[in-house]
Amino acid sequence: xxxxxxxxxxxxxxxxxxxxxxxxxxxxxxxxxxxxxxxxxxxxxxxxxxxxxxxxxxxxxxxxxxxxxxxxxxxxxxxxxxxxxxxxxxxxxxxxxxxxxxxxxxxxxxxxxxxxxxxxxxxxxxxxxxxxxxxxxxxxxxxxxxxxxxxxxxxxxxxxxxxxxxxxxxxxxxxxxxxxxxxxxxxxxxxxxxxxxxxxxxxxxxxxxxxxxxxxxxxxxxxxxxxxxxxxxxxxxxxxxxxxxxxxxxxxxxxxxxxxxxxxxxxxxxxxxxxxxxxxxxxxxxxxxxxxxxxxxxxxxxxxxxxxxxxxxxxxxxxxxxxxxxxxxxxxxxxxxxxxxxxxxxxxxxxxxxxxxxxxxxxxxxxxxxxxxxxxxxxxxxxxxxxxxxxxxxxxxxxxxxxxxxxxxxxxxxxxxxxxxxxxxxxxxxxxxxxxxxxxxxxxxxxxxxxxxxxxxxxxxxxxxxxxxxxxxxxxxxxxxxxxxxxxxxxxxxxxxxxxxxxxxxxxxxxxxxxxxxxxxxxxxxxxxxxxxxxxxxxxxxxxxxxxxxxxxxxxxxxxxxxxxxxxxxxxxxxxxxxxxxxxxxxxxxxxxxxxxxxxxxxxxxxxxxxxxxxxxxxxxxxxxxxxxxxxxxxxxxxxxxxxxxxxxxxxxxxxxxxxxxxxxxxxxxxxxxxxxxxxxxxxxxxxxxxxxxxxxxxxxxxxxxxxxxxxxxxxxxxxxxxxxxxxxxxxxxxxxxxxxxxxxxxxxxxxxxxxxxxxxxxxxxxxxxxxxxxxxxxxxxxxxxxxxxxxxxxxxxxxxxxxxxxxxxxxxxxxxxxx
Amino acid sequence: xxxxxxxxxxxxxxxxxxxxxxxxxxxxxxxxxxxxxxxxxxxxxxxxxxxxxxxxxxxxxxxxxxxxxxxxxxxxxxxxxxxxxxxxxxxxxxxxxxxxxxxxxxxxxxxxxxxxxxxxxxxxxxxxxxxxxxxxxxxxxxxxxxxxxxxxxxxxxxxxxxxxxxxxxxx
Numbered sequence: 006x007x008x009x010x011x012x013x014x015x016x017x018x019x020x021x022x023x024x025x026x027x028x029x030x031x032x033x034x035x036x037x038x039x040x041x042x043x044x045x046x047x048x049x050x051x052x053x054x055x056x057x058x059x060x061x062x063x064x065x066x067x068x069x070x071x072x073x074x075x076x077x078x079x080x081x082x083x084x085x086x087x088x089x090x091x092x093x094x095x096x097x098x099x100x101x102x103x104x105x106x107x108x109x110x111x112x113x114x115x116x117x118x119x120x121x122x123x124x125x126x127x128x129x130x131x132x133x134x135x136x137x138x139x140x141x142x143x144x145x146x147x148x149x150x151x152x153x154x155x156x157x158x159x160x161x162x163x164x165x166x167x168x169x170x171x172x173x174x175x176x177x178x179x180x181x182x183x184x185x186x187x188x189x190x191x192x193x194x195x196x197x198x199x200x201x202x203x204x205x206x207x208x209x210x211x212x213x214x215x216x217x218x219x220x221x222x223x224x225x226x227x228x229x230x231x232x233x234x235x236x237x238x239x240x241x242x243x244x245x246x247x248x249x250x251x252x253x254x255x256x257x258x259x260x261x262x263x264x265x266x267x268x269x270x271x272x273x274x275x276x277x278x279x280x281x282x283x284x285x286x287x288x289x290x291x292x293x294x295x296x297x298x299x300x301x302x303x304x305x306x307x308x309x310x311x312x313x314x315x316x317x318x319x320x321x322x323x324x325x326x327x328x329x330x331x332x333x334x335x336x337x338x339x340x341x342x343x344x345x346x347x348x349x350x351x352x353x354x355x356x357x358x359x360x361x362x363x364x365x366x367x368x369x370x371x372x373x374x375x376x377x378x379x380x381x382x383x384x385x386x387x388x389x390x391x392x393x394x395x396x397x398x399x400x401x402x403x404x405x406x407x408x409x410x411x412x413x414x415x416x417x418x419x420x421x422x423x424x425x426x427x428x429x430x431x432x433x434x435x436x437x438x439x440x441x442x443x444x445x446x447x448x449x450x451x452x453x454x455x456x457x458x459x460x461x462x463x464x465x466x467x468x469x470x471x472x473x474x475x476x477x478x479x480x481x482x483x484x485x486x487x488x489x490x491x492x493x494x495x496x497x498x499x500x501x502x503x504x505x506x507x508x509x510x511x512x513x514x515x516x517x518x519x520x521x522x523x524x525x526x527x528x529x530x531x532x533x534x535x536x537x538x539x540x541x542x543x544x545x546x547x548x549x550x551x552x553x554x555x556x557x558x559x560x561x562x563x564x565x566x567x568x569x570x571x572x573x574x575x576x577x578x579x580x581x582x583x584x585x586x587x588x589x590x591x592x593x594x595x596x597x598x599x600x601x602x603x604x605x606x607x608x609x610x611x612x613x614x615x616x617x618x619x620x621x622x623x624x625x626x627x628x629x630x631x632x633x634x635x636x637x638x639x640x641x642x643x644x645x646x647x648x649x650x651x652x653x654x655x656x657x658x659x660x661x662x663x664x665x666x667x668x669x670x671x672x673x674x675x676x677x678x679x680x681x682x683x684x685x686x687x688x689x690x691x692x693x694x695x696x697x698x699x700x701x702x703x704x705x706x707x708x709x710x711x712x713x714x715x716x717x718x719x720x721x722x723x724x725x726x727x728x729x730x731x732x733x734x735x736x737x738x739x740x741x742x743x744x745x746x747x748x749x750x751x752x753x754x755x756x757x758x759x760x761x762x763x764x765x766x767x768x769x770x771x772x773x774x775x776x777x778x779x780x781x782x783x784x785x786x787x788x789x790x791x792x793x794x795x796x797x798x799x800x801x802x803x804x805x806x807x808x809x810x811x812x813x814x815x816x817x818x819x820x821x822x823x824x825x
Numbered sequence: 826x827x828x829x830x831x832x833x834x835x836x837x838x839x840x841x842x843x844x845x846x847x848x849x850x851x852x853x854x855x856x857x858x859x860x861x862x863x864x865x866x867x868x869x870x871x872x873x874x875x876x877x878x879x880x881x882x883x884x885x886x887x888x889x890x891x892x893x894x895x896x897x898x899x900x901x902x903x904x905x906x907x908x909x910x911x912x913x914x915x916x917x918x919x920x921x922x923x924x925x926x927x928x929x930x931x932x933x934x935x936x937x938x939x940x941x942x943x944x945x946x947x948x949x950x951x952x953x954x955x956x957x958x959x960x961x962x963x964x965x966x967x968x969x970x971x972x973x974x975x976x977x978x979x980x981x982x983x984x985x986x987x988x989x990x991x992x993x994x995x996x
Contacts, residue, residue: 103919103920103933103934105931105933105981105983106929106931106974106976106979106981106982107974107981108931108972108973108974108981108982108983109972109983110919110920110931110932110933110934110935110936110983111933111935111936112971112972113905113970113971113972113983113985114972115972115974117974136915136917136919138915139915139922141929141931141981142919142931144919148919152918152919155918156918156945159945159946163946263948264948264949265948268948268949268950269915269916269917269949269950269962
């Protein structure tokens with residue numbers, strides 16, 4: 006330890022002599038050297054006169070450390086002018102690198118002692134906690150680095166990475182509802198199959214719920230054992246949970262009975278210091294290059310680059326995460342449905358019909374504006390969970406108290422009100438009602454739930470069909486492969502050095518480990534960026550109003566996959582992620598741009614969980630051409646649609662299921678056409694812009710639309726076709742609002758049709774352009790007047806005189822037509 | 826080291842307990858609250874049966890009664906240099922934790938004889954000399970306390986194995 010001149014001495018001081026020589030052993034508080042300082046003192050004499058005298062005072066400098074002197078920086082006669090000058094170097098016998106409960110683990114000394122010599126408290130030498138299950142054991146920075154180097158070597162040797170595993174809703178789902186035990190005991194219950202492997206435990210010191218004997222029912226995510234078996238060969242796994250230690254340990258006993266996957270590497274809320282965040286640096290204080298995290302929430306990790314965000318495992322509908330009340334409020338309510346991990350659209354829809362229906366009656370009362378029926382867990386969101394999510398973070402004890410109470414309340418509600426039982430009863434009632442429609446219900450079941458009994462159809466509330474772990478495993482495999490591929494590549498590097506050596510050059514120094522160990526933080530984003538790279542995404546009806554879109558959970562999520570998020574639909578936009586229930590202005594606007602894919606949120610979930618740019622077609626939101634019969638352009642449209650689709654007559658009656666009835670080839674051809682179209686989008690983009698522009702802008706702008714008309718031939722037909730084919734189920738609904746929406750939408754769709762009609766007939770027909778332009782005008786104006794103006798200005802440049810004349814003529818004709 | 830110590834405790838009793846069984850209520854309260862608790866200096870191991878209860882005094886405002894109980898108890902106070910037996914609770918690279926009754930002790934790497942090495946790849950991880958000495962979770966072990974520090978209701982200790990007759994106990 007180097008001792009420097011401390012503050013608080015009478016500088017300058019002059020060294021008189023050194024009390025110890027080099028290599029002498031010194032004790033703490035024994036003298037090191039003598040010095041004197043000069044200062045002015047006021048002296049009075051016997052006559053009462055006062056005068057200031059400069060006086061010299063001798064003093065002694067004591068050692069503040071034990072050890073052997075290795076170097077003196079001063080010698081006799083040295084004048085030390087100010088604090089901070091090096092005085093002496095002492096080699097200590099113990100540097101107190103590891104401390105347990107403020108005791109040095111190596112020498113047993115109490116580190117909290119403070120005396121007149123203390124400059125830096127000994128407890129400050131070790132401040133890093135890197136043990137899972139203890140908060141009292143702290144190590145110094147140096148020790149931490151050493152430990153991590155060791156761990157790194159070991160992992161590299163075993164070709165492994167570190168994996169941090171979250172418990173609740175990632176690998177397990179827990180509820181406190183007693184109903185589960187009853188279902189387990191009853192083999193005739195429709196849920197029996199799903200709950201028969203649910204494990205339960207009680208916590209001895211359960212002070213969370215003051216209700217006696219609180220049972221926790223733990224459902225393991227399907228395929229968990231195989232998942233752990235597979236993953237443990239590639240990763241050294243740690244548990245990191247926001248639950249209490251007792252809970253974590255019980256769960257660990259269930260998911261890892263032999264303690265071979267996790268051992269003692271369990272970190273719980275009790276050791277985390279904070280309830281709000283999880284931090285990689287808690288376990289890996291200096292180096293997180295080889296760490297991967299799987300968790301269902303990204304916000305508590307601060308969207309760490311090491312994180313693989315996994316689809317939420319929501320087995321007990323409405324139970325949520327019983328340990329989440331301490332976490333900051335979740336930003337979004339929409340979560341991925343476990344069922345639709347399978348890409349077949351048929352299946353998704355079937356699941357919806359089944360589940361969405363049953364969950365709705367419960368949640369409608371509390372949550373009238375639920376964002377999407379596509380989402381089972383969301384639809385089933387109860388008031389309870391809502392409350393749970395409402396609770397924000399805060400550091401003061403009152404809020405903490407409140408959170409504890411809230412968690413208690415949640416658990417008690419689960420115990421007393423038993424929402425699952427209620428839901429099942431409701432489901433049974435519906436089944437009874439629907440018994441005569443046996444055929445249909447059979448189809449809705451879709452062979453997915455094993456509980457269909459033929460004498461009596463009882464749907465099960467719980468579905469044991471989560472496939473999330475397969476997706477996670479695939480992602481983990483990719484990361485592991487990428488890491489070790491790069492590691493090998495870099496490690497082979499030194500062989501170039503070997504050639505250099507042979508050439509007689511000096512052999513290169515053994516490279517430091519850091520040089521060729523890749524960094525997961527760089528590697529993983531690189532893989533992820535490719536997924537949605539080049540996409541520009543606009544959210545519509547997904548993120549609650551008044552929230553900063555760019556900072557919202559979803560936006561950050563898609564951004565981490567390389568997509569750009571913009572606020573408004575513009576030329577760059579490639580995807581609009583919308584709520585299929587609500588036709589927002591953005592959707593309407595996007596509908597006019599045929600290259601923009603309007604998809605539901607499920608598409609985003611699929612991309613972001615499976616790490617592939619999934620085909621959009623099953624997730625496209627049908628742009629509703631309802632009540633098209635009333636449109637004056639019917640004939641023209643039909644001609645057009647005839648090219649790709651044929652459902653002109655009965656379009657409004659189309660149910661969403663019909664979309665899935667389309668044959669594979671059809672999808673294929675559709676997809677191809679879209680691809681073709683997209684490939685050309687560079688030039689078509691402008692066209693389609695001005696295209697729609699022309700119809701909603703005034704007469705002068707309208708004239709420009711001829712050029713686009715020519716070009717559009719390439720792709721529009723297919724796009725229009727797909728849009729019309731995907732006609733919306735909402736056509737069946739009857740509410741006034743709905744009808745109005747439809748009408749607006751109709752405008753949108755017919756807009757595109759008008760253009761294609763023009764193309765097909767070679768000349769714009771008078772009937773079409775007139776009304777269309779006016780409607781479009783209104784539309785565009787309240788959608789985004791600024792954008793329109795800009796677009797119009799841009800289009801002005803490709804002004805075409807001949808075209809203008811032609812278009813003007815058309816316009817006049819149509820205007821007169823309209824008046825008539 | 827174990828001591829025989831006279832102690833005093835103030836117990837508050839809710840009015841619903843007032844009645845002929847009041848003495849046994851107080852006794853039970855004393856046992857559940859005090860036995861096994863640590864004051865930071867010592868741990869109360871066992872409370873002896875003969876104890877004196879002062880006259881109760883009803884507290885203004887709450888209606889509870891306050892009793893002062895004098896009792897004798899066997900207490901355990903660890904000392905620096907004391908040799909204790911314990912059970913290993915957690916094993917890690919930097920050492921291992923030992924539970925000696927109410928006292929949690931840590932045996933650091935430097936306090937473990939050189940021939941006993943850490944094996945992280947074993948499941949569960951262990952300290953072993955590849956012979957008969959294996960230290961893993963739940964091993965019974967004998968250590969010597971090198972340092973002690975007490976906080977309000979807790980004690981921390983540092984232990985060592987680097988002396989004769991210390992180390993895992995043969996089962």
